[in-house]
Amino acid sequence: MIKESHLNIFVLGLLIFVPFFAYWNDQPFTITLMTRAVIFAIAAVGLNLALGIGGFISFGHAAFFGLGGYVMGILAWHSQNYVTLVEWPILIEGTKSMPIIWIITIAASAFLAAIIGMISLKTTGVYFIMITLAFAQMMYYFSTSWSAYGGEDGLSIYVRNNFPGLNTLDPIQFFSICCVILLIVLFFMGRLIKSPFGLALNASRQSRQRIEAVGFDFHKLQLTAFILSGAITGLSGALFADLNRFVSPSMFSWQLSGEFIVFIIIGGVGRLFGPVIGALIFVWLEHLIGGISDYWHIFLGFILLAIVLFGKGGIIGLLSREDAQHE
Amino acid sequence: MNNPVLEANKLCKTFGSLVAVQDVSIDIYKEEIHAVIGPNGAGKSTLISQICGSLSSDKGSVFLLGKDITNLPTEKRASLGIGRTFQISALSKEDTVLENAILGSVGASGKHWKFFNPVLKNSILRDEAEYCLEIVGLKDLINLKTATLSHGQLRLLEVAVALTLKPKVFIMDEPMAGLGSDGTKQLTEFLDKLRERAPILLVEHDMDAVFALANRITVLDYGRIIASDKASSIKKDPEVQKAYLGEG
Ligand SMILES: Nc1ncnc2c1ncn2[C@@H]1O[C@H](COP(=O)(O)OP(=O)(O)O)[C@@H](O)[C@H]1O
Ligand SMILES: [Mg+2]
Numbered sequence: 274m275i276k277e278s279h280l281n282i283f284v285l286g287l288l289i290f291v292p293f294f295a296y297w298n299d300q301p302f303t304i305t306l307m308t309r310a311v312i313f314a315i316a317a318v319g320l321n322l323a324l325g326i327g328g329f330i331s332f333g334h335a336a337f338f339g340l341g342g343y344v345m346g347i348l349a350w351h352s353q354n355y356v357t358l359v360e361w362p363i364l365i366e367g368t369k370s371m372p373i374i375w376i377i378t379i380a381a382s383a384f385l386a387a388i389i390g391m392i393s394l395k396t397t398g399v400y401f402i403m404i405t406l407a408f409a410q411m412m413y414y415f416s417t418s419w420s421a422y423g424g425e426d427g428l429s430i431y432v433r434n435n436f437p438g439l440n441t442l443d444p445i446q447f448f449s450i451c452c453v454i455l456l457i458v459l460f461f462m463g464r465l466i467k468s469p470f471g472l473a474l475n476a477s478r479q480s481r482q483r484i485e486a487v488g489f490d491f492h493k494l495q496l497t498a499f500i501l502s503g504a505i506t507g508l509s510g511a512l513f514a515d516l517n518r519f520v521s522p523s524m525f526s527w528q529l530s531g532e533f534i535v536f537i538i539i540g541g542v543g544r545l546f547g548p549v550i551g552a553l554i555f556v557w558l559e560h561l562i563g564g565i566s567d568y569w570h571i572f573l574g575f576i577l578l579a580i581v582l583f584g585k586g587g588i589i590g591l592l593s594r595e596d597a598q599h600e
Numbered sequence: 601m602n603n604p605v606l607e608a609n610k611l612c613k614t615f616g617s618l619v620a621v622q623d624v625s626i627d628i629y630k631e632e633i634h635a636v637i638g639p640n641g642a643g644k645s646t647l648i649s650q651i652c653g654s655l656s657s658d659k660g661s662v663f664l665l666g667k668d669i670t671n672l673p674t675e676k677r678a679s680l681g682i683g684r685t686f687q688i689s690a691l692s693k694e695d696t697v698l699e700n701a702i703l704g705s706v707g708a709s710g711k712h713w714k715f716f717n718p719v720l721k722n723s724i725l726r727d728e729a730e731y732c733l734e735i736v737g738l739k740d741l742i743n744l745k746t747a748t749l750s751h752g753q754l755r756l757l758e759v760a761v762a763l764t765l766k767p768k769v770f771i772m773d774e775p776m777a778g779l780g781s782d783g784t785k786q787l788t789e790f791l792d793k794l795r796e797r798a799p800i801l802l803v804e805h806d807m808d809a810v811f812a813l814a815n816r817i818t819v820l821d822y823g824r825i826i827a828s829d830k831a832s833s834i835k836k837d838p839e840v841q842k843a844y845l846g847e848g
Contacts, residue, residue, distance in 0.1 A: 461716075464715070464717075467718040467719060468714055468715050468716055468717060468718065469706045469714040469722075470714060471715075471719075472695075472702070472703055472719050476700075476703050479691075479694060480690040480691065480692060482654065482686060482690040483690040483692065483761075484675075484703075484707075485654070485673075485678065486674065486686075486690070487704045487706075487708070487761065488678040488708065
């Protein structure tokens with residue numbers, strides 16, 4: 274048994290070491306694979322706030338992931354084709370600047386999460402699962418029919434977007450951008466979990482009566498968590514589209530929503546690094562076993578089954594004892 | 601006499617065709633313990649939920665320190681000074697004892713929207729929580745997971761969390777339920793002193809505890825008040841003795 278914090282540091286080390294090792298050995302594909310894992314990790318860290326800490330299982334987080342992808346795609350498409358985005362009442366142009374795209378993505382995802390959350394958080398359990406799924410499916414079908422932005426074919430972006438001072442087309446530099454964003458998100462999430470808000474959200478999962486009896490507004494608590502959660506997952510969507518230089522309706526697919534949940538279950542529900550470990554394992558399994566057999570999802574099913582049977586702590590729960598609550 | 605701390609007027613609640621609470625009025629004054637007794641299903645827990653806001657009332661009104669709180673949600677009533685303990689413990693079982701108590705301190709502080717600083721490092725909140733745990737005698741257990749506590753310790757933790765709220769009135773639903781005789785005796789002594797901090801509306805089955813503590817007693821049956829008086833008078837009431845005290 275190892276301490277959870279030591280396991281986390283090990284995982285972080287691996288996450289950073291592998292791509293740079295691949296860089297020195299000239300294996301850009303490995304770097305791309307790790308970038309993919311990092312981006313999925315960000316998406317699932319976002320979902321983990323709602324699912325793991327808040328305890329409401331969103332089966333529609335691809336709605337935010339896809340929205341992030343399309344915000345990036347649309348802004349970049351307008352910029353690369355020299356078509357203004359909005360002409361009236363104010364002139365808005367597209368952009369290829371990553372920081373600007375990210376800020377707009379976060380705002381748009383938070384807004385979408387507020388709308389979806391206000392409606393779906395009135396329900397619980399299976400109904401919540403179905404409503405969030407339904408919202409993501411609506412986004413999916415909307416995107417397939419929006420022919421101005423490619424419809425079912427999606428949008429291609431010729432050149433990756435810009436980040437001041439970096440060459441984003443260089444795999445290791447783009448990886449570094451994504452990795453730093455993951456680290457920042459993890460840092461804030463770690464603080465959030467221990468903050469008064471995190472304590473209350475965590476308690477709200479365990480007893481609604483308790484949280485209200487000490488004066489918290491249960492619905493506001495959940496909605497705030499959902500908005501933060503959606504904003505983080507949305508941001509990862511913009512990065513994912515940039516990685517592929519392509520966005521399509523498949524970014525809204527329910528399979529993707531399900532995979533985010535799977536990352537969390539593999540790694541450890543409600544654990545800070547659970548989604549990171551889960552995403553890493555998933556992406557590598559998909560690559561290694563998926564290369565041998567088309568039925569790799571069956572292997573994944575067995576792994577999931579084993580993890581669920583051995584307790585809900587996921588890999589982290591298996592490998593580490595819980596850290597004692599130090600102050 | 602001065603004004604009541606808490607006052608409920610003619611509360612009614614029906615579930616379908618079942619009348620759970622009918623025209624129940626009850627008030628609580630400073631430094632008193634007002635007990636509510638009655639057989640199972642009499643409507644005691646329903647009455648408490650109506651007062652605390654987790655159930656809406658069909659009719660009637662609730663006043664806290666003269667302020668009408670009838671239409672406020674539970675959390676508003678809590679922050680205005682209603683400190684409730686539950687018949688079935690409602691605690692964060694996966695969290696530590698201290699975290700449960702500090703949740704109460706955060707709730708009472710009104711600073712709910714803090715996202716960055718660790719709550720356990722906030723010395724003001726932490727001192728308050730530890731102080732309340734010390735009062736109920738759980739100070740030595742602060743780092744234990746709540747799920748590992750005994751039934752009696754859970755009851756005490758419920759009380760400690762209510763204490764962190766610094767309520768104007770305590771509302772306790774069968775706090776002695778499931779405690780052994782030692783536990784009941786300890787909690788009885790504790791509540792006896794607690795009334796100096798804030799008066800208590802006490803729903804309780806243990807008649808020894810009720811008569812040891814209550815200044816006034818209200819007897820409910822089928823959702824109605826059948827008697828409400830000073831404890832000494834209720835004890836003598838032949839009707840009450842026959843029906844509920846098994847001493848006929
Ligand atoms: N949510 C509810 N729905 C339907 N009936 C209820 C509900 N809550 C309580 N009751 C009924 O109301 C009556 C009073 O219940 P309760 O207030 O729990 O009694 P007590 O706490 O005095 O034992 C009982 O007959 C109970 O079955
Ligand atoms: Mg009851």
